[in-house]
Amino acid sequence: MRIPVLAVATLALLGCTPVISQRGYLPDPAAEASIKTGTDTKTSVQKLLGDPSTSATFSDDAWYYISSTERQVAFFDPTTTRRKILALHFDKDGKVVDVKHYGLKDGHVVAFETRTTPAKGRELTFLQQLFSATPGVPLGGVSGGIGGQNPGSNGP
Numbered sequence: 066m067r068i069p070v071l072a073v074a075t076l077a078l079l080g081c082t083p084v085i086s087q088r089g090y091l092p093d094p095a096a097e098a099s100i101k102t103g104t105d106t107k108t109s110v111q112k113l114l115g116d117p118s119t120s121a122t123f124s125d126d127a128w129y130y131i132s133s134t135e136r137q138v139a140f141f142d143p144t145t146t147r148r149k150i151l152a153l154h155f156d157k158d159g160k161v162v163d164v165k166h167y168g169l170k171d172g173h174v175v176a177f178e179t180r181t182t183p184a185k186g187r188e189l190t191f192l193q194q195l196f197s198a199t200p201g202v203p204l205g206g207v208s209g210g211i212g213g214q215n216p217g218s219n220g221p
Contacts, residue, residue, distance in 0.1 A: 081139055089118055089132035091149050097164075100153070105161045110153060117153075128153045145169060 092114040100110060110128070117128035130151040137143035147169060154163040189197070 083136050083138045086135045086137070086143070087132070088135065089130075090115070091130055091132040091151060097151065100161060100164060102161050102164065107155060107159045110161065126155050126157075128155075148172065 096113045099113065105113075107128075114130060118131040119129050121127040130153075132149045133145050134147040135143040136146050148167075150167040150171075152163075152165040152167060153161055154165070156162045
């Protein structure tokens with residue numbers, strides 16, 4: 066009797082073990098230190114560090130090398146525990162003008178809007194969907210959707 070209980074307890078504890086994920090790529094610190102502002106170009110940087118993780122959105126005057134570490138326990142949302150960003154800025158001739166480092170503390174939290182826009186039509190509950198789900202018969206009987214009304218319209 067003890068062995069099954071111990072096995073279940075062990076499996077439950079193993080399910081709570083955090084999963085650590087390393088994402089992205091940061092170049093070798095020695096190669097990064099060899100970048101000289103005003104002399105290195107996009108081509109020389111690419112040879113030293115490789116392709117960037119991303120570049121500036123509206124122009125190609127900045128390259129970003131991004132690395133992050135995430136921790137996830139069971140089914141919960143992952144939490145970013147470490148982030149490193151190497152930002153290289155270029156002038157119009159393609160030469161490095163600035164090298165910056167950013168971390169997790171430099172990030173900004175974006176507050177997303179949680180309200181939803183109501184849609185016309187009738188929303189069914191789970192039980193209504195379950196009891197009215199007859200194979201081969203449209204929802205609401207004959208045709209025309211829910212109760213003969215087209216969702217999104219003002220009338221039948």
